[in-house]
Amino acid sequence: MKTIFRLTIWVMMSFVINTNGQSNMVSIKGGTYIPLYGRDSLKVTIQDFDMDVYPVTNQEYLDFVIQYPKWQRSNVIKLFADDSYLIDWISDTAIGKNQSPLAAISNISWFAAKAYCECQDKRLPSIDEWEYVAMANENLPDARQLKTYNEYILSWYEKPKTFNNEIGSTFKNYWGVYDLHGLVWEWTLDFNSVLVSGESRKDVDNDSDLFCGSAAIGATDLMNYAAFMRYAIRGSVKAKYTMRNLGFRCVKDKIE
Amino acid sequence: MKFKNILVLILLSIVGFSCTKTDKKQEEAITYQCPMQCEGDKVYNEVGSCPVCNMDIKPVVEKVKANHNPEQISETSIFNLTTKWNTEEGKSIELKDLKGKTLVMVMIYTTCKAACPRLVADMRNIEAQIPDKYIADINFIMVSIDPETDTPKRLKEFAIENVMDGEQWTFLQGSVSGVREFANVLAVKYKEITPLDFSHSNIISVFNSDGELMHQQEGLGVDNKETINTILNLQ
Structure with missing residues (x-):
């Protein structure tokens, strides 16, 4: 009796997470904050928007490629994805043997992530939107000054193969969003607005406060290091790259 | 007992439903x-x-079959992008409408004070070194990274100001997301610093008449010999 009851709950849960195509979103109240790398003025203003509670899963991405065959591994064109696109999948329409349907999708390009969100009438989050939500811990909208918050992120960087873990296995943050830290890195819409001098393309107008020593090395808290890693990744990838630990989630503008 | 039956029923209906949903073609x-x-x-x-x-x-x-059909677009061609663009003449086009000519492309914005004038100068310099008999087969294209400011009207004014109003020059205004996507194809990075000011990569790209990337020149005022050779070899 109890087993059946549990099974029912479990099936219902996985049904909600899995098969509804439109994954759950939560509302993010906009505001002003200071990102690691801003614009002319330090502060950036974020409008209200909705964000997916979880990263997009293998199962959800599988449903997507079944519906849109042009994003299947053997059909995707080279302009939009490199050779390791969905490399662990068994076939065009079957995920890898060791991959959980409920783990976050990875090995997808920016073009693929963007197309996925657009097909659901959503979009990728901007860097500023993503960072704004990701600076929250369980209780605070901005936990960047807390030692525990930073230690959590940095300890994730040391853990191997977290991309195999299922969604929802990290903490639920202040906004009700899971897994921003702890499973996979995530694509952002304007990742190519991170201008890196020296390290990647020397020709860029010098954005002198990026990679400036005082921001990272001289930091008194660890916050700058964790965020710096994310910006460094964004500055080093191209849109057709696919990586085993790089996934995505979608957001949606509020309808006025 | 009754409760149990109901649960089983719920369970079955859910499972039944998800099965129809995930019904797949045979692997x-x-x-x-x-x-x-x-x-x-x-x-x-x-x-x-x-x-x-x-x-x-x-x-x-x-292995994906190589495409030799001239009507077809190859996998690496920028003509695969389906975004819409406005020219400085007010025409609405897609990139594949540019098929047939060698394309020399750069991303700029017209309110730019720092690097763009020099990038534009680099483009003019390249154009000046191409023998006249080839000019008709080459399209020099300036893509604006600031589509909100750079309307077709503004681009036309800019073309006239800079004596780049000839047939061989084309200026393009896209959508915000279309420009972001196009920049990603060229691996150009840019960021809005203030409403009229952007930071951006200084890259000139050469495409063959099928829209395949042949060469990229990075930096300002660099030696453009290789770029010119690439263009001439395509003629």
Whole structure:
């Protein structure tokens, strides 16, 4: 009796997470904050928007490629994805043997992530939107000054193969969003607005406060290091790259 | 007991529903091969490891057929992008409408005070070094990274100001997301610093008449010999 009851709950849960195509979103109240790398003025203003509670899963991405065959591994064109696109999948329409349907999708390009969100009438989050939500811990909208918050992120960087873990296995943050830290890195819409001098393309107008020593090395808290890693990744990838630990989630503008 | 039955019913209905939803086409037959090809082209029908080097054998990914049909667009062609653009003459086009000519492309914005005038100068410099008989087969294209400010009217004014109003010059205004996507194809990075000011990569790209990237020149005022040679070799 109890087993059946549990099974029912479990099936219902996985049904909600899995098969509804439109994954759950939560509302993010906009505001002003200071990102690691801003614009002319330090502060950036974020409008209200909705964000997916979880990263997009293998199962959800599988449903997507079944519906849109042009994003299947053997059909995707080279302009939009490199050779390791969905490399662990068994076939065009079957995920890898060791991959959980409920783990976050990875090995997808920016073009693929963007197309996925657009097909659901959503979009990728901007860097500023993503960072704004990701600076929250369980209780605070901005936990960047807390030692525990930073230690959590940095300890994730040391853990191997977290991309195999299922969604929802990290903490639920202040906004009700899971897994921003702890499973996979995530694509952002304007990742190519991170201008890196020296390290990647020397020709860029010098954005002198990026990679400036005082921001990272001289930091008194660890916050700058964790965020710096994310910006460094964004500055080093191209849109057709696919990586085993790089996934995505979608957001949606509020309808006025 | 009744409760139990209801639960079972719920369970069944959910399972039934998800089955219809995830109903898939039959999976194609997959073959596996040693990634080192220790046994040449030998393939297996099951997962396992290579008997020679012991590495896990991998699914054979079919090589995508090369396209030689001139009507077709190759996989790496920018003509695969379906975004819409406005020219400085107010025409609405897609990138594939540019098919047939060698394309020399750069991303700029007209309110730019720092690098763009020099990038524009680099473009003019390249154009000046191309023998006249080839000019008709080359399209020099300036793509604006600030589509909100750079309307077709503004681009036309800019073209006239800079004496770049000839047939061989084209200026394009896209959508915000279309520009972001196009920049990603060129691996150009840019960021809005203030409403009229952007930071951006200084890259001039050369495409053949099928829209395939042939050469990229990075930096300002660099030696453009290689770029010009690439363009001439395509004629």
